[in-house]
Amino acid sequence: MPGPLDGIKIIEFTQIIAAPFGGMLLADMGAEIIKVEPLEGEPWRLHTEFIPKESKTFIGLNRGKKSLPLDLQSPEGLEIAQKLVADADVVIINARPDVPKNLGIDYETLSQINPKIIYCDNTAFGRRGPHGYRPGYDLIVQAMSGLLAADNKVVDGVPQQVTATAVADYTTGVAIAWGVSAALFSREKTGKGQKIDTTLLSTSLLIQGGFMELEDHGKDEKDELVETLGALREAGLPYTSLLEQQQVYSPFNTAFRIYYTTYQTSNDVIAIACLSNRLRKKAADAIGVIDPRFSDDFDPDDPDSIDAIESLSEQIKSILITKTCQEWLAIFDDAGVPAGPVRFIQELTDDEQVIANDMVVEVNHSLAGKVRMAGPMIQMSETPLEAKSASPALGEHTDQIMLELGYSEEEITDLRSRNITL
Numbered sequence: 352m353p354g355p356l357d358g359i360k361i362i363e364f365t366q367i368i369a370a371p372f373g374g375m376l377l378a379d380m381g382a383e384i385i386k387v388e389p390l391e392g393e394p395w396r397l398h399t400e401f402i403p404k405e406s407k408t409f410i411g412l413n414r415g416k417k418s419l420p421l422d423l424q425s426p427e428g429l430e431i432a433q434k435l436v437a438d439a440d441v442v443i444i445n446a447r448p449d450v451p452k453n454l455g456i457d458y459e460t461l462s463q464i465n466p467k468i469i470y471c472d473n474t475a476f477g478r479r480g481p482h483g484y485r486p487g488y489d490l491i492v493q494a495m496s497g498l499l500a501a502d503n504k505v506v507d508g509v510p511q512q513v514t515a516t517a518v519a520d521y522t523t524g525v526a527i528a529w530g531v532s533a534a535l536f537s538r539e540k541t542g543k544g545q546k547i548d549t550t551l552l553s554t555s556l557l558i559q560g561g562f563m564e565l566e567d568h569g570k571d572e573k574d575e576l577v578e579t580l581g582a583l584r585e586a587g588l589p590y591t592s593l594l595e596q597q598q599v600y601s602p603f604n605t606a607f608r609i610y611y612t613t614y615q616t617s618n619d620v621i622a623i624a625c626l627s628n629r630l631r632k633k634a635a636d637a638i639g640v641i642d643p644r645f646s647d648d649f650d651p652d653d654p655d656s657i658d659a660i661e662s663l664s665e666q667i668k669s670i671l672i673t674k675t676c677q678e679w680l681a682i683f684d685d686a687g688v689p690a691g692p693v694r695f696i697q698e699l700t701d702d703e704q705v706i707a708n709d710m711v712v713e714v715n716h717s718l719a720g721k722v723r724m725a726g727p728m729i730q731m732s733e734t735p736l737e738a739k740s741a742s743p744a745l746g747e748h749t750d751q752i753m754l755e756l757g758y759s760e761e762e763i764t765d766l767r768s769r770n771i772t773l
Contacts, residue, residue, distance in 0.1 A: 437464050
């Protein structure tokens with residue numbers, strides 16, 4: 352039998368993990384997926400290749416797809432892509448926030464071509480707020496969402512990477528598949544396409560059970576921790592003891608891990624995440640170090656080169672600590688280097704980036720009182736998601752449900768008496 356999405360055509364402009372994974376889930380449900388790639392192939396093809404243009408990571412994220420290399424910066428390539436969209440049901444894209452419009456594959460453009468298109472736009476942080484324009488990878492989002500600080504892996508006061516999985520990426524892939532499926536269902540009823548916004552940050556907040564604030568239970572301790580963090584940063588001190596009490600992923604070649612890790616600055620901890628030699632070279636230049644691996648005459652067997660590479664980590668540490676996190680963010684922004692500050696989950700109910708993108712909701716629990724917590728991890732333009740209530744107390748809705756099913760109050764009482772319901 353055909354899958355539930357048999358007959359659905361999806362055009363992907365995706366790379367790395369989150370959106371490819373989401374697309375693969377949809378392919379598993381029977382959708383036809385055409386993956387539009389740059390001529391050299393999407394970057395994950397080139398990560399630890401075992402044969403040219405093929406890697407285990409790419410294969411594991413792109414099952415069930417067709418590949419179409421296109422140069423989208425050429426008029427002809429764009430025309431082909433837009434023709435694909437004209438006959439498609441869904442577009443999935445993950446890119447820097449400015450890229451879709453620059454390429455002519457943004458929602459506004461493509462929905463004019465195909466008004467019924469469902470367009471899933473995955474960004475790192477959401478399009479609004481102080482980080483909305485920035486690129487972001489799993490490490491940076493884990494740093495900024497509190498996941499990294501909560502992992503309890505600390506060296507010299509600096510949170511270390513989670514190596515088990517790219518949790519922000521993979522869980523967002525699930526959100527992408529979920530959102531697309533819901534939008535397809537909605538279109539069946541209304542005939543309308545729509546835009547879906549997914550973000551690594553909103554997903555990362557929602558999957559953390561600790562991301563909430565109970566007004567009457569533990570808020571003082573949370574406020575004390577946030578105040579302590581602020582004081583440590585203002586004084587330029589590491590928060591080693593706090594990190595050791597709290598809870599990032601690096602799938603990349605350890606030889607280049609110095610460009611995908613966290614560093615102590617003069618007042619805070621910063622994460623940088625460079626997934627290509629082009630970005631790594633930008634980072635080295637911005638920091639002011641010379642990495643022999645980026646020179647044309649690099650000889651990996653030269654003892655001087657080996658010594659220089661081995662000293663880079665300590666060089667970068669000694670340089671990064673001379674400026675504030677805010678100063679380095681400005682430097683990295685100018686250089687096009689992905690970076691972000693490390694944050695604790697307790698800080699994020701009031702974080703400007705989180706608030707700007709409506710990632711926090713407030714609900715009232717029947718027993719616990721007011722709760723501020725991570726809201727829905729996606730937003731849909733025509734069928735917005737809503738956190739309608741807090742979690743129910745045990746048996747809170749028994750009568751309501753049973754009455755709606757046609758049971759009388761007497762029957763419900765009898766069922767309770769026989770321990771069939773509560």
